[in-house]
Amino acid sequence: MEKNNISYIDLDQAKAFKALETLSPLSLEKLLTTSAIAEKTAASGAGLSYNYAAMPVGEKQLELLEQLTEEMQLIGKFRLLAAGGVMNTGEKRKVLHHLCRSELVGKVLDEKGQDIGAFYREQQRRFSDFAGKVHAGEITGSTGKAFTTVLQIGIGGSDLGPRALYLALEGAVEAKMKGLFISNVDPDDAAAVLSGIDPERTLFILVSKSGTTQETLTNRDLVLSWLESKEIPGLKPGKQMVAVTSATSPLAGSDTLLDSFYIDDFIGGRYSSTSAVGGVILSLAFGPEVFDRLLKGAAETDAIALNAPFRENAPLLDAAIGLYLRNILHYPVTAVLPYSQALSRFPAHLQQLDMESNGKRVNRDGKPLGYSTGPVVFGEPGTNGQHSFYQLLHQGTDIIPLQFVGFKKSQRGEDRNDEAGINSQRKLNANLAAQIIAFAKGKEDVNPNKSFPGGRPSSLLVGDRLSPEVLGALLAHFENKVMFQGFLWNINSFDQEGVQLGKILTKKLLSGETEDQELMAFDTLLR
C-alpha cells in the first residue's frame, strides 16, 4: 500500500481480469442492435459522445470491466495524479497537464509551497497579452512591419499536438495569423516552408521543453542564418523569435530573443498542447479567446473522466473496452479514423500520445510484464482511408478495432446539394455509418473473394460540429483514455526512455566517438 490507500498491482493479478479471461467471446452481430445503438453511449465534454454499440462487450463484460477499474483504483489514481502525486515514477515527477485547464482537485503546490496552477495561469496570461499586442500591431517585427505569419519550430510533442490542433481550428474560426511548422531535421522540411514566407513579417516560436533536442536546435540555427542571409536592413533575427521552454532548460532566459514563455517538468511533451507549447501558436493564430474555448472543452472532459460513474464516463469506458480488445481478444493494432478533414493530423498526434505513453514492457516499478500493453495506432481521415487501407481492415487476416470520429455538421458550413438533394456532409456521414455496419456484420458470398467476415469492432465518437470546445474535449478524451489504460497496465505512461538509445548513437556517430563497426558501415552507405 502507498499513501492515500492507493495500491499498485499488475493487470494479471486483478481478480476481475482473471474473471474476464474466463468469458467466451460474444458475437458482435448479435450485440449490435438498434437499442444497443441508443443505449451504449456515454458523454465526453462539449457534447461529444462515445458510442460503443459496435464493440464486442455485453453486460457481463461491462460489469467485470467496471469492477476492474475499481479494483485497479483508476479514479483514485487519477485523483492522486491531479493532486500532484509523483505518477511519473521513472523521472520522479508530478504529471500536471490537467492543471493547464482547471484545478480538478484544488491547488497543487511545489516543494517550495508555490502554487503550480498559478504559474501555468500566469504564463497563459503572458502569452495572451503578447498575442493581443501582436494583433494590435504594438509588437512588430524588428523592421517595424506587422507580423502576419507565425512559424513553430519543434518536434514530437512540441509539434504534433499543436500542429494537429492548428489544422483542426483553421476551419472552425477566423484566423488572425497564418500558422506554419518546421519539425524534421531534414533540410527539405525547412527549405520548403521558408521558401514561402516573408522574413520581416514572420514570428518564429522556438519550442523545446528540454532545450536540448537536436532537430529543434538545428532548425533554430538554420532559421537564424536564413534570416541573416536575407541582409534586410534593420532585421535582427533573434528579435523575430520567441521561445517556449522549461525554466530549467538551456534556452531559458535568453535576452537575444523577443520573449520567452515557460512550462515546467510536470507537463510531458505529448501532453503539452494545452500549455504554452500549444497555447502560444494557437493564441497568435486564432486569438487567446479561441484557445480559452479549447481549454474549456478539455476541462469538461477532465471533469467527466474524474467524476462520472463508469457507464457515463466516456474516457474510462473507452480505456476499459480498449483493454478488453488488447488483453482478452489480443488485437495488437487500433486505427483512428476521423471523418473530418480538419482532423487530418490528429491520428499522428494520437500515435505519439498513445505509443510513446503506453509502449512499455516493464511496470511502473521496472518489473517485466507478462501481458501486452499499448497497441500500434495509425489512422487517416475517412473517406480517404476507405480508398486505401480499408481493404485489409475488411478482409485481411487480422482484426483491427476501429475508433471512428464524426460530426453532424461540417466545420465550415460550405456545402452543396447534388441533383438528389444530398450534400457532401451527408455523404461523408453515410459512409461512416455504412462502414460501421460493414465491419461489424460483414456479408457472406459464394465467392470467398467477395465475402466479408464481419465481427470487426468499432466505436464512434460523435459531436455536433468541430468547434474549439469540441476539439479540446476530443483531445482530453484521448489523453485521459491513455492515462487510464496506463493505470490498468500498471505502467508509467509519462516517460519515454525508448527514444534515448537512437539519440545517443546518433550523437556518438556525429562526434566521431563511436567504435561500432556496423553503425559506421550503415553511415558509409548513406554518404
Ligand SMILES: O=P(O)(O)OC[C@H]1O[C@](O)(CO)[C@@H](O)[C@@H]1O
Ligand atoms: O520539447 P523537446 O524537449 O524538444 O522534446 C521533443 C520531443 O522529444 C521527445 O522527448 C522524444 O524524443 C518527446 O517526448 C518530446 O515530445
